Amino acid sequence: MEPRLIANRQEFSWKGFVLQWEWLLVVLILAVFVMNASLSEFFLDYDNLRDATMGFLDKAFIVLPMVFIILMGDIDISVASIVALSSVVMADLYSKGLPMAWAMVVCLAVGTVCGWINGMLIVRFKELSSVIVTLATMIIYRGIAYIILEDQAAGKFPKWFKFLGWEYVGSIPFILIAFAVFALGFGLLLHKTGFGRKLYAIGNNATASRFSGVEVDRIKVIAFTLAGLMSAVTALFLTSRMGSSRPNIATGYELEVIAMVVLGGVSTAGGKGRMIGAILAVFLIGYLRYGLGLVNISAQSLLIVLGLLLIFAVAVPQLKWKRRRTG
Amino acid sequence: MAETEYVLELKGITKIFPGVKALDDVYFKLRPGEIHALMGENGAGKSTFIKVITGVHRPDEGEMFLNGRKVDFRHPTDAQKAGIAAIYQHVTCYPDLSVTENIYMGHEKIASGTKRVLWKEMHEEAGRLLRELGASFSPKTQMGALSVAEQQIVEIAKALSVDAKIIIMDEPTAALTRSESEELYRIAERLRDQGKSIIFISHRFEDMYRLAGVVTVFRDSRYIGTWNVDEISNHDLIIAMVGREISQLFPKKEAQIGEEVLRTEGLGRTGYFADVAFSLRRGEILGLTGLVGAGRTEVCQAIFGIDRPDKGKIFVKGREVRIRSPREAMGLGIGYLPEDRQKQGLVLQWAIGRNITLSTLEKITAKGALQPRKELDIAKRLAEKVGVKAKSVFDLVSSLSGGNQQKVVFAKLLTADLDVLILDEPTKGVDVGAKSAIYDIIGDLACAGYGVILVSSEMPEIIGLCDRVAVMREGRITAMLNRDELTQEAILAASMDDAEQSRDQRRVRA
Amino acid sequence: MSAKIAKFRELGLLAFILLLSAGVQLRNPSFLTWENINDMITNTAILSILAVGMMLVIITRGIDLSIGATLALSGMMAALTVSRYPGLHPLAAIGIGIGIGLVCGMILGFLVARVNILPIIATLGMMNVFRGLTYETSGGKWVSAHQMPTGFKDIATGSLLGINNLIAIAIVTYAAAYYFVGHTRTGRRIYAIGSNPDSAAISGIRTGKILWLVYTIMGGLSGLAGVLWVSKFASAQGDTASGYELSVIAACVLGGVSIAGGVGKISGIVLGSILLGILNNALPMINVSAFWQMFIQGGIILIAVLVNALVKRGIDRNNLMRRSI
Amino acid sequence: ACGKSNSDSSPSASQGASASVSPSASSGGDESASPSADAGGAKKKFAIIFKNTGNPYGEKMMDGYKKAIEELGGEAILKAPDQPTAEAQIQMIEELISQKVDSIAIAANDPDALQPALEKAMNAGIKVLSLDSAVNAASRLVHVNQADPERIGRTLIQGVSEMIGGEGEIAILSATSQATNQNTWIEWMKKELEDPKYAKIKLVKVAYGDDLRDKSVSETEALLKSYPNLKGIIAPTTVGIAAAGKVLTDKGLKGKVQLTGLGLPSEMAEYIESGVCQWMYLWNPIDVGYLAGQTADSLVKGTITGKVGDKFTAGTLGEKEVVQDGDGTQIMLGDPFKFDASNIGEWKSVY
Numbered sequence A: 001m002e003p004r005l006i007a008n009r010q011e012f013s014w015k016g017f018v019l020q021w022e023w024l025l026v027v028l029i030l031a032v033f034v035m036n037a038s039l040s041e042f043f044l045d046y047d048n049l050r051d052a053t054m055g056f057l058d059k060a061f062i063v064l065p066m067v068f069i070i071l072m073g074d075i076d077i078s079v080a081s082i083v084a085l086s087s088v089v090m091a092d093l094y095s096k097g098l099p100m101a102w103a104m105v106v107c108l109a110v111g112t113v114c115g116w117i118n119g120m121l122i123v124r125f126k127e128l129s130s131v132i133v134t135l136a137t138m139i140i141y142r143g144i145a146y147i148i149l150e151d152q153a154a155g156k157f158p159k160w161f162k163f164l165g166w167e168y169v170g171s172i173p174f175i176l177i178a179f180a181v182f183a184l185g186f187g188l189l190l191h192k193t194g195f196g197r198k199l200y201a202i203g204n205n206a207t208a209s210r211f212s213g214v215e216v217d218r219i220k221v222i223a224f225t226l227a228g229l230m231s232a233v234t235a236l237f238l239t240s241r242m243g244s245s246r247p248n249i250a251t252g253y254e255l256e257v258i259a260m261v262v263l264g265g266v267s268t269a270g271g272k273g274r275m276i277g278a279i280l281a282v283f284l285i286g287y288l289r290y291g292l293g294l295v296n297i298s299a300q301s302l303l304i305v306l307g308l309l310l311i312f313a314v315a316v317p318q319l320k321w322k323r324r325r326t327g
Numbered sequence B: 001m002a003e004t005e006y007v008l009e010l011k012g013i014t015k016i017f018p019g020v021k022a023l024d025d026v027y028f029k030l031r032p033g034e035i036h037a038l039m040g041e042n043g044a045g046k047s048t049f050i051k052v053i054t055g056v057h058r059p060d061e062g063e064m065f066l067n068g069r070k071v072d073f074r075h076p077t078d079a080q081k082a083g084i085a086a087i088y089q090h091v092t093c094y095p096d097l098s099v100t101e102n103i104y105m106g107h108e109k110i111a112s113g114t115k116r117v118l119w120k121e122m123h124e125e126a127g128r129l130l131r132e133l134g135a136s137f138s139p140k141t142q143m144g145a146l147s148v149a150e151q152q153i154v155e156i157a158k159a160l161s162v163d164a165k166i167i168i169m170d171e172p173t174a175a176l177t178r179s180e181s182e183e184l185y186r187i188a189e190r191l192r193d194q195g196k197s198i199i200f201i202s203h204r205f206e207d208m209y210r211l212a213g214v215v216t217v218f219r220d221s222r223y224i225g226t227w228n229v230d231e232i233s234n235h236d237l238i239i240a241m242v243g244r245e246i247s248q249l250f251p252k253k254e255a256q257i258g259e260e261v262l263r264t265e266g267l268g269r270t271g272y273f274a275d276v277a278f279s280l281r282r283g284e285i286l287g288l289t290g291l292v293g294a295g296r297t298e299v300c301q302a303i304f305g306i307d308r309p310d311k312g313k314i315f316v317k318g319r320e321v322r323i324r325s326p327r328e329a330m331g332l333g334i335g336y337l338p339e340d341r342q343k344q345g346l347v348l349q350w351a352i353g354r355n356i357t358l359s360t361l362e363k364i365t366a367k368g369a370l371q372p373r374k375e376l377d378i379a380k381r382l383a384e385k386v387g388v389k390a391k392s393v394f395d396l397v398s399s400l401s402g403g404n405q406q407k408v409v410f411a412k413l414l415t416a417d418l419d420v421l422i423l424d425e426p427t428k429g430v431d432v433g434a435k436s437a438i439y440d441i442i443g444d445l446a447c448a449g450y451g452v453i454l455v456s457s458e459m460p461e462i463i464g465l466c467d468r469v470a471v472m473r474e475g476r477i478t479a480m481l482n483r484d485e486l487t488q489e490a491i492l493a494a495s496m497d498d499a500e501q502s503r504d505q506r507r508v509r510a
Numbered sequence C: 001m002s003a004k005i006a007k008f009r010e011l012g013l014l015a016f017i018l019l020l021s022a023g024v025q026l027r028n029p030s031f032l033t034w035e036n037i038n039d040m041i042t043n044t045a046i047l048s049i050l051a052v053g054m055m056l057v058i059i060t061r062g063i064d065l066s067i068g069a070t071l072a073l074s075g076m077m078a079a080l081t082v083s084r085y086p087g088l089h090p091l092a093a094i095g096i097g098i099g100i101g102l103v104c105g106m107i108l109g110f111l112v113a114r115v116n117i118l119p120i121i122a123t124l125g126m127m128n129v130f131r132g133l134t135y136e137t138s139g140g141k142w143v144s145a146h147q148m149p150t151g152f153k154d155i156a157t158g159s160l161l162g163i164n165n166l167i168a169i170a171i172v173t174y175a176a177a178y179y180f181v182g183h184t185r186t187g188r189r190i191y192a193i194g195s196n197p198d199s200a201a202i203s204g205i206r207t208g209k210i211l212w213l214v215y216t217i218m219g220g221l222s223g224l225a226g227v228l229w230v231s232k233f234a235s236a237q238g239d240t241a242s243g244y245e246l247s248v249i250a251a252c253v254l255g256g257v258s259i260a261g262g263v264g265k266i267s268g269i270v271l272g273s274i275l276l277g278i279l280n281n282a283l284p285m286i287n288v289s290a291f292w293q294m295f296i297q298g299g300i301i302l303i304a305v306l307v308n309a310l311v312k313r314g315i316d317r318n319n320l321m322r323r324s325i
Numbered sequence D: 001a002c003g004k005s006n007s008d009s010s011p012s013a014s015q016g017a018s019a020s021v022s023p024s025a026s027s028g029g030d031e032s033a034s035p036s037a038d039a040g041g042a043k044k045k046f047a048i049i050f051k052n053t054g055n056p057y058g059e060k061m062m063d064g065y066k067k068a069i070e071e072l073g074g075e076a077i078l079k080a081p082d083q084p085t086a087e088a089q090i091q092m093i094e095e096l097i098s099q100k101v102d103s104i105a106i107a108a109n110d111p112d113a114l115q116p117a118l119e120k121a122m123n124a125g126i127k128v129l130s131l132d133s134a135v136n137a138a139s140r141l142v143h144v145n146q147a148d149p150e151r152i153g154r155t156l157i158q159g160v161s162e163m164i165g166g167e168g169e170i171a172i173l174s175a176t177s178q179a180t181n182q183n184t185w186i187e188w189m190k191k192e193l194e195d196p197k198y199a200k201i202k203l204v205k206v207a208y209g210d211d212l213r214d215k216s217v218s219e220t221e222a223l224l225k226s227y228p229n230l231k232g233i234i235a236p237t238t239v240g241i242a243a244a245g246k247v248l249t250d251k252g253l254k255g256k257v258q259l260t261g262l263g264l265p266s267e268m269a270e271y272i273e274s275g276v277c278q279w280m281y282l283w284n285p286i287d288v289g290y291l292a293g294q295t296a297d298s299l300v301k302g303t304i305t306g307k308v309g310d311k312f313t314a315g316t317l318g319e320k321e322v323v324q325d326g327d328g329t330q331i332m333l334g335d336p337f338k339f340d341a342s343n344i345g346e347w348k349s350v351y
């Protein structure tokens, strides 16, 4: 049979370039900047813009692995509890005399183990969805945090620990640098490695991935473990920002994180979306909140704005798609 | 006028799917009280045509007349109301619901006043329909608990439950045993005698000769012609369907048979298969056939590490191995082309290139990073090798025709260093041209020293391509036929039991 | 075969509940008294009413995270209305609550069925909106017991034929739902959509309409629950029932409703709600430390779902063994 | 109509009968009466952060704060997050630092967790004080204390002892196990119980209703069943005491089980009028906010620095003095006010 020639170079398409989801986010961020700048004289101020990132980046570390998990069509609602548990363990051990550096290592280890347990339960019990498993572990992990610290707060960390959440390297907040490094790492992992490719494959078609030799279970466990680890990283920064720890910290973070991932264009139906989108969403929500905070908008109005933004952002591509299908 | 003569008439129907013209200017006429066979190779467009009639798909061009009146079905319910019922090829069941509900979903019996669902009546009626069809399971059974054959019977009952003027059956016998088929013939004839019209699709010639008065043939999405069954010879019919002499289809290439690469001994998985023993050598094509549901796929997937067998041994190149995952199987040199290419073989939303390299990402990874250049080169080379018709490796797989999709799955297999290829129904739903191309590829692979296991339900394919054939029935190998023993009769005899009747009952009870 | 599994599941859950009750009874003899059982069921009534709606939503492969907010909004609106017009008939207050809930549900249904937004996102977004509106309408105030007419408070404390109204309403809801999912065409089609959406489309079922209906029902029930909640506790707050959706989902899951869709029985969610009700009631009574309560609760939920999964596996395996191969 | 009520019936312990603390004042418009600022425009900005939004107690406190600030010609910024978390309050503090406010008054969701954020604010020259629930001494210049925790704890025990006739089992229904205010009060209650005169009173359990209605109800019911001889319940939290009142009402236990604690008059009016709860205590949140506003202004003006012994005139509340409080300093509003059937009718519509 005569071989047919198949191109392996892609022509650059302006349409494809322009129609990327991320542009919508960029436009929205610009809009937020313009709006905020016109609302408050304090918004366009280098120090303020910089310090604002310190306020909203703590949970952004969880956004990175959550992108992986949602890409695969799963979800992890236990992350906030993992933050609480690993933070509480760290604070408790430190207050019992463990050197701070070791306490931080234990914090990361606790988060990793919690994530790993989630992952193992999910792949070992395929008949249970990740919603149920992480719903149960969400209660359990926070429950353990309560058992450990009871009604106490633990803290009085060494001075240098404050560095994580409050200090600058040069004039750039350390947390921003740390986030940039992690974001780059997770972005490369997702877009440049076989691991990332497999995540997409699983999200699009887990069965076909398995039949193609992709170690679906292993990858799921890794993704959930990463979510645990990054929750512990969040715990480090959040604990540093609060200067102490309690079992009830990070309440409600899971939904905020999921909202950011979804707003970033990552589809919970699995298999679609990019890291950059989620990162943009972090900044979009962060600066929107911050800007509205500068004009002291009420908490309830802020809730409504954020809810509508989420709906609007996911509805737009649906409408576009529908029109294309019918027209 | 023709209005009185035909209950159903379709003219110039064209249906285009993204990338595929599934129907191209097709004609069809159906008389009352007629059993009309619709034949054609896989992918000829038969099922699509049926879905046009039942309002699932809307044609891009063409007209449809019911009793001489022009109709335009926008929704399956429109067709139902017009008295058309269909048994679809791929079972469309609700696994979580009862048999009764599966039969009546969409046209439940309800009390006229209270709108209450009349369970008792439906169960009784369903029970009656099932008894008529010779099934002995209760209508209250959950659908998901039934075997494929039993589910097919439910589908038939579903079509019968609507008091339809026109009944369409898309390969209803594919999963049935001979006695079950007999039952179906009887019912079809009775319906015909009541003045109903039946459109009947089947790949089995015996079905057509036993039942149909008229046969229409499609080929490559086109209408070829309509004949009275007793007026056309078998030979001419095959030429009409295939477009050439069938011997051309299977150019058996003689490969060098080498050492043994795969052997199983007493392989078994509780509830699925037992005592499966065979060996495979380099260059050999081993056929694995039997009726649908005989357990062939289960055996293949057990060897490939999808499910774990709980008894027996597997030897690869003489060494006993335990295979726990597809990845391990591939590491040992075993590749599997799955039965359902859309669900198991491909990531449909992805481009050709990515699909091809999915199973061997390690090969295109250097220092942890994927090498896009290398990836695209490999994809291009393999796509060209198996002859995918596409513009570039960036074309989405979902835009390809079934045959081309299947070729992409083949290309995936070729990326890895394999010795054994297990091909599960590689020509299912593939058009004629692609089919012969696939046969070519299979022949080439054998020549290149792969050991090939070819699972197929198509008799000519098995007979034309294989060196040896294992026939399975109800989870066991019932015959191992050498090339010189290969006849249709021998295979059929091994796939169906003489004491079919008693076994049917046993299986249904299980 | 699987029908048997379902039955077995429920028996297993029932056995678990009985064991748990026996254990609690040993530690606190006042657990299985008529009064306590009555209290327990009354306290579980609202949860179980919501579980009915949630079951329908989950059967269609969806989820509704907004019910806590819908409940708060409709409860608040009903309370504000009765405090402004104390002469209003209690049934009218219930009507207002249900009406507001229905509107919320219809909005969600529209987003899910028409705009095609995934349920988890649509309900997450609207959860924020409804919660924000609750604060907005109340202006940060609570509606307290003394602002509510006695008739309104009697909705929850009064009784019907000797049965507390809450229990009676829950029983009526269950009976209606039982009839609806078991004996009406639409009810059965909800299962069909969850079991196999593609087949449902081929069978001529209007998927969009039914999805819309399901979310509307969920909204209506949340609205009803809102009025009952406010009446029971004689107080309406902006943060009423925040996070309650998770308890409701847990009740459904414990009751055997499958997140994969298509599966769920009224009897199952009754048991699921009762198990949660017992946990809420029993843990304070057996004198476990407040700090252990959460852990025990989560642990029991996890054990219950894991045991369920294992039991199901065992049964599947048994069935395979019985096949004649 | 009840605007004529004078200081005797006012929950404010301060002697000056003031418009700001009388019931009628707060039901009137809250913005109109403010004397205009110095026309130049550079109004000083005073911010208050309450625990969470949608809490009438907090709304009243913020009203009082705003009242004071506007009287003094400043600009009041009222903030509260939607969830009562320290994390959200940290973000709000950041937002206020960016806005270069002059003072932040905060009712803290966590005494320690705000320390780094508040230190940053103080370093930026912002005068920080806490009110209602304190932050630790290092995070504030001064704390505005609604009432002495020792007095609250002891008074509640004295109250319940009087109600049950100095004999029998009692239980405490608190908010969350984390709530620092509640925990301090409970400590003092236990200390008071050590007095031999309470020998016949036995504290059987401290239960936590988490400030959730449903949980508080379950916990109350469990108390009643587990301790059939229970004579009294102390609930030092607004949601808890109302939930307990509801349970006692529904179960017809009026007179059999006594209830007291700290509650909002509006929430408790029903149960005080019916006699389920003979009396309970609270301070006037409007006054707490008002005093905080006055204190903030004095801190900004430099009248006081937050050191022990500083004195200033807190508007209609009169002269106030900074006193020692553990490591830090505080300003006391006064004793908690007792609400009973005689005065509840007047207060239930106020807060």
Ligand SMILES: Nc1ncnc2c1ncn2[C@@H]1O[C@H](COP(=O)(O)OP(=O)(O)OP(=O)(O)O)[C@@H](O)[C@H]1O
Pocket: B017, B018, B020, B021, B022, B040, B041, B042, B043, B044, B045, B046, B047, B048, B049, B089, B401, B402, B403, B428, B429, B430, B431
């Ligand atoms: N929904 C669809 N989208 C895209 N292509 C489709 C779709 N359905 C069918 N096709 C394509 O249309 C062609 C005709 O398919 P059809 O199922 O009608 O064939 P068939 O004659 O019934 O074959 P078989 O004998 O295997 O059942 C095939 O190439 C198939 O891949």
Ligand SMILES: Nc1ncnc2c1ncn2[C@@H]1O[C@H](COP(=O)(O)OP(=O)(O)OP(=O)(O)O)[C@@H](O)[C@H]1O
Pocket: B145, B146, B147, B148, B271, B272, B273, B290, B291, B292, B293, B294, B295, B296, B297, B298, B299, B339, B457, B474, B475, B507, B508, B510, C323, C324, C325
């Ligand atoms: N009711 C039943 N009783 C016994 N065995 C059953 C029953 N239902 C299904 N099975 C088994 O389930 C398996 C399903 O068949 P499988 O798909 O593996 O067979 P197959 O031969 O590959 O069919 P196909 O040709 O469709 O690929 C078979 O092994 C069959 O024995």
Ligand SMILES: [Mg+2]
Pocket: B046, B047, B048, B089, B170
């Ligand atoms: Mg077909």
Ligand SMILES: [Mg+2]
Pocket: B296, B297, B298, B339, B424
């Ligand atoms: Mg098969």
